[in-house]
Amino acid sequence: xxxxxxxxxxxxxxxxxxxxxxxxxxxxxxxxxxxxxxxxxxxxxxxxxxxxxxxxxxxxxxxxxxxxxxxxxxxxxxxxxxxxxxxxxxxxxxxxxxxxxxxxxxxxxxxxxxxxxxxxxxxxxxxxxxxxxxxxxxxxxxxxxxxxxxxxxxxxxxxxxxxxxxxxxxxxxxxx
Numbered sequence: 222x223x224x225x226x227x228x229x230x231x232x233x234x235x236x237x238x239x240x241x242x243x244x245x246x247x248x249x250x251x252x253x254x255x256x257x258x259x260x261x262x263x264x265x266x267x268x269x270x271x272x273x274x275x276x277x278x279x280x281x282x283x284x285x286x287x288x289x290x291x292x293x294x295x296x297x298x299x300x301x302x303x304x305x306x307x308x309x310x311x312x313x314x315x316x317x318x319x320x321x322x323x324x325x326x327x328x329x330x331x332x333x334x335x336x337x338x339x340x341x342x343x344x345x346x347x348x349x350x351x352x353x354x355x356x357x358x359x360x361x362x363x364x365x366x367x368x369x370x371x372x373x374x375x376x377x378x379x380x381x382x383x384x385x386x387x388x389x390x391x392x393x394x395x396x397x
Contacts, residue, residue, distance in 0.1 A: 281317055308361075
């Protein structure tokens with residue numbers, strides 16, 4: 222083993238270009254690293270890169286507590302096995318989503334975050350069914366305790382059944 226305390230190391234700092242961790246060609250004009258690297262394709266894509274592609278844009282989310290309260294107070298409630306949906310018609314050109322998971326439902330933050338991810342993913346995967354609706358809605362999805370033990374596809378099926386009920390009510394309103 223080498224005794225580093227007695228080894229002779231230079232105390233001089235290298236110049237800016239000498240032995241730099243990144244060469245100037247690695248950094249683009251704005252200073253971001255790796256911006257010139259080719260994008261990954263296919264199976265090489267990492268999980269986090271795939272998730273970033275599927276995030277909901279801000280315009281598709283309910284943001285303020287007032288928007289949640291409005292959905293709770295004037296929206297229609299639909300109960301499923303794994304979630305409760307509060308649905309309120311909006312006058313926008315898109316559906317918007319709000320997701321909640323209370324401490325009563327899941328004690329630990331990591332569990333609540335998982336429940337919210339499952340509900341957001343169910344909403345994202347239901348895009349086709351949502352687009353078949355005549356009007357656009359604000360959706361507030363509340364996680365139920367049973368969702369803690371659910372498989373990934375179960376909240377999706379639950380949400381699709383709720384969307385079908387909303388569509389059924391829309392068609393009933395057309396006849397009136």
